[in-house]
Amino acid sequence: MSAPGKPVLLGCRSPEKETFTCWWEPGSDGGLPTTHHLYYERERLEGTYECPDYLSAGRNSCFFNKNHTSIWVNYYLTVMASNALGNATSDPFKVDVMEIVKPDSPRNVTLRVEERKDSPCLHVRWRPPSNTDTKSGWVTIKYELRVKKDNSNNWEEYMSGTQTHFSLYSVSPGVVYTVQVRCTLDHSSWSEWSNTTYVKISNYLQNERPFLMLISILSVILFITAGFVLIMKRKSVKHWVVPPVPGPKIRGINSQFLKVAGSEDVSNALIFNQSFPPIHFVWEDQMEEYLNVTENEDWLSFNSQKRKKSLIPACFHFDSEIHCKESTCNQNEWEKDEEISKVDNNNKPFTNTGYVDFQRHVENVQGANVKHVDYSRIKEVKGNNVLILETENIQISNIPEDYHRVKEMEGDHLVVLQKQNAADINYTDCALHKPRKPHVCTESSNSGYVDTIPAPPLM
Amino acid sequence: MKKVLFAALCLVYLELSMRVVSAPICSYGQAGCHVPSLADLFERVIQQSSRMHSVSSDLHSEFEQYFFPSKNIMGKRKCHTYDILTPQDKENAQRLGREQLTEVIVTLLRAWGEPLSELHQSMSQDQHQDFNIYSSNKALEISDIVHELKDGVKIITDKMRLMGVLSNTVGYNSPESLVPSSAFYTQGDLDSMDHHDLLYCFRRDSNKVKNYLRVLKCTTLPELGC
Numbered sequence: 001m002s003a004p005g006k007p008v009l010l011g012c013r014s015p016e017k018e019t020f021t022c023w024w025e026p027g028s029d030g031g032l033p034t035t036h037h038l039y040y041e042r043e044r045l046e047g048t049y050e051c052p053d054y055l056s057a058g059r060n061s062c063f064f065n066k067n068h069t070s071i072w073v074n075y076y077l078t079v080m081a082s083n084a085l086g087n088a089t090s091d092p093f094k095v096d097v098m099e100i101v102k103p104d105s106p107r108n109v110t111l112r113v114e115e116r117k118d119s120p121c122l123h124v125r126w127r128p129p130s131n132t133d134t135k136s137g138w139v140t141i142k143y144e145l146r147v148k149k150d151n152s153n154n155w156e157e158y159m160s161g162t163q164t165h166f167s168l169y170s171v172s173p174g175v176v177y178t179v180q181v182r183c184t185l186d187h188s189s190w191s192e193w194s195n196t197t198y199v200k201i202s203n204y205l206q207n208e209r210p211f212l213m214l215i216s217i218l219s220v221i222l223f224i225t226a227g228f229v230l231i232m233k234r235k236s237v238k239h240w241v242v243p244p245v246p247g248p249k250i251r252g253i254n255s256q257f258l259k260v261a262g263s264e265d266v267s268n269a270l271i272f273n274q275s276f277p278p279i280h281f282v283w284e285d286q287m288e289e290y291l292n293v294t295e296n297e298d299w300l301s302f303n304s305q306k307r308k309k310s311l312i313p314a315c316f317h318f319d320s321e322i323h324c325k326e327s328t329c330n331q332n333e334w335e336k337d338e339e340i341s342k343v344d345n346n347n348k349p350f351t352n353t354g355y356v357d358f359q360r361h362v363e364n365v366q367g368a369n370v371k372h373v374d375y376s377r378i379k380e381v382k383g384n385n386v387l388i389l390e391t392e393n394i395q396i397s398n399i400p401e402d403y404h405r406v407k408e409m410e411g412d413h414l415v416v417l418q419k420q421n422a423a424d425i426n427y428t429d430c431a432l433h434k435p436r437k438p439h440v441c442t443e444s445s446n447s448g449y450v451d452t453i454p455a456p457p458l459m
Numbered sequence: 460m461k462k463v464l465f466a467a468l469c470l471v472y473l474e475l476s477m478r479v480v481s482a483p484i485c486s487y488g489q490a491g492c493h494v495p496s497l498a499d500l501f502e503r504v505i506q507q508s509s510r511m512h513s514v515s516s517d518l519h520s521e522f523e524q525y526f527f528p529s530k531n532i533m534g535k536r537k538c539h540t541y542d543i544l545t546p547q548d549k550e551n552a553q554r555l556g557r558e559q560l561t562e563v564i565v566t567l568l569r570a571w572g573e574p575l576s577e578l579h580q581s582m583s584q585d586q587h588q589d590f591n592i593y594s595s596n597k598a599l600e601i602s603d604i605v606h607e608l609k610d611g612v613k614i615i616t617d618k619m620r621l622m623g624v625l626s627n628t629v630g631y632n633s634p635e636s637l638v639p640s641s642a643f644y645t646q647g648d649l650d651s652m653d654h655h656d657l658l659y660c661f662r663r664d665s666n667k668v669k670n671y672l673r674v675l676k677c678t679t680l681p682e683l684g685c
Contacts, residue, residue: 070547072663098666137677137685138549
């Protein structure tokens with residue numbers, strides 16, 4: 001039980017240059033209930049006054065409101081502790097409000113991430129402390145902020161002047177940023193740092209870059225694959241780009257066969273694979289060479305005759321593409337010396353037979369009715385292409401009724417038949433089927449030769 | 460040779476035709492002058508007062524650090540500007556009105572012109588090498604600033620009078636209180652105590668000037684966003 005210990009004035013603070021608070025530390029209380037009183041004197045003011053407010057600022061404090069606060073004057077403070085046994089007075093403490101200004105921290109620090117094309121940026125916004133009066137110009141607040149990345153201990157500090165916002169442009173995605181702001185009133189002490197605010201910058205912008213990279217890698221792979229394919233198929237590519245000049249080729253002849261086969265086979269192949277001249281449409285305008293099928297001993301020597309337009313063979317043709325395979329060619333034999341027997345039945349439908357009528361320009365015309373024409377009657381047909389004709393020239397004066405002589409060919413499809421009495425010319429129209437098949441001329445005239453027997457396909 | 464002559468002639472012509480002339484800043488709206496606006500003037504003046512205060516604060520704290528480590532010691536010497544009545548808080552400053560506030564500012568500045576130059580002289584001639592060269596330069600700087608500030612505030616008041624913002628009213632301070640500043644000082648050397656007191660007093664007064672100028676600006680031009 002003793003008199004109280006001497007209290008100590010710790011310090012004072014003014015948050016806005018309009019009020020201030022002072023705190024003291026009481027000494028020992030001496031085991032008795034002790035009260036404390038603060039007394040002050042002021043420059044330009046006579047007298048000693050007691051603290052106007054012990055409560056507002058908490059225990060062991062004295063709050064001076066606006067009415068009791070004057071700037072640019074010295075206050076001399078003392079605190080007295082007293083209990084039943086005695087008093088104790090602290091040392092005087094001089095304070096000028098101008099010197100003890102320390103504002104509160106800025107409020108409502110908000111962070112906003114702005115996603116931009118190339119790099120995001122961070123916008124920081126805050127509010128000034130609530131009790132400062134900047135409108136009248138009494139105080140001017142200046143701000144400062146500091147930024148920290150993730151968990152590092154290095155703060156980067158930036159001055160913000162009097163602005164209540166700040167933008168950071170060098171921010172990296174995927175990093176957590178911690179921001180704090182503090183302020184000062186004119187040249188007073190700095191406030192405490194505000195509460196920390198965190199923001200994590202999203203990574204999606206980063207994802208775009210791997211996406212682009214993925215696309216570029218895929219396209220590179222595609223290019224490489226295409227290159228490989230081209231190299232593998234370079235021959236066909238070369239063929240396509242630079243088509244080879246076609247060499248001479250006999251239709252129906254297998255060049256491979258020719259290399260392998262013997263001379264007989266070669267000849268066979270050459271013969272059998274020849275097709276009779278195409279009789280249909282095109283030959284009208286052309287001078288073509290035809291195989292002249294004559295007597296069998298001569299048939300090896302093919303006399304090619306120039307045929308004119310008016311010569312019309314029978315209205316059929318052999319299949320244009322006859323591939324003579326080796327096996328079939330061997331079967332075809334020909335006999336040079338063969339007796340030609342008369343063919344009995346003219347109407348007999350020969351397989352692979354038909355009349356070939358060649359009308360020649362004959363000098364001596366014997367009569368209107370009877371034209372001196374050369375006819376060769378086909379004796380027989382060997383194989384697919386060989387016609388064996390009779391040797392004698394047959395003069396046919398009496399042309400049987402069911403034969404018609406073809407006078408001429410008009411157009412591609414029109415066969416002009418000659419009337420026996422030259423009075424009645426009918427036209428037949430050859431319906432042209434597929435060129436490969438021997439086509440059939442249906443005749444409806446009664447003058448001129450038209451073989452109505454359709455020739456079956458030769459193969 | 461002809462080319463050289465031609466080039467020389469061209470250069471002479473250019474020299475004569477293109478002359479860089481600085482535009483004079485004048486406050487009376489003379490012809491050909493670039494007249495700064497009131498906002499610009501205020502801005503400049505506030506910047507200067509801020510600089511003045513910060514330099515004086517630095518100088519004072521240096522002095523205290525060097526000579527008087529214990530902070531609370533100060534002789535109860537009155538500042539020579541003690542008798543100049545100034546508003547002690549925000550309400551009083553706002554209640555004062557523009558004219559009187561301007562007058563207070565001007566009075567304060569006028570009171571410090573001579574003492575500061577004396578201070579600088581004293582510091583630079585210090586036999587004891589108490590101050591380094593930088594402190595002496597700072598004293599010179601604040602002396603210059605006070606001088607400029609005086610002129611600046613005068614220009615502002617003239618402009619405000621022209622604009623009709625300022626009227627001629629009774630001064631806040633009675634003429635008797637405007638004691639010539641030199642009366643407070645002996646013409647002899649100032650010792651370190653004098654230096655310290657002067658710096659202390661000036662720090663306070665520069666803070667007052669800065670604050671009053673800001674209040675003046677915000678009441679005169681509220682649209683500038685104080």
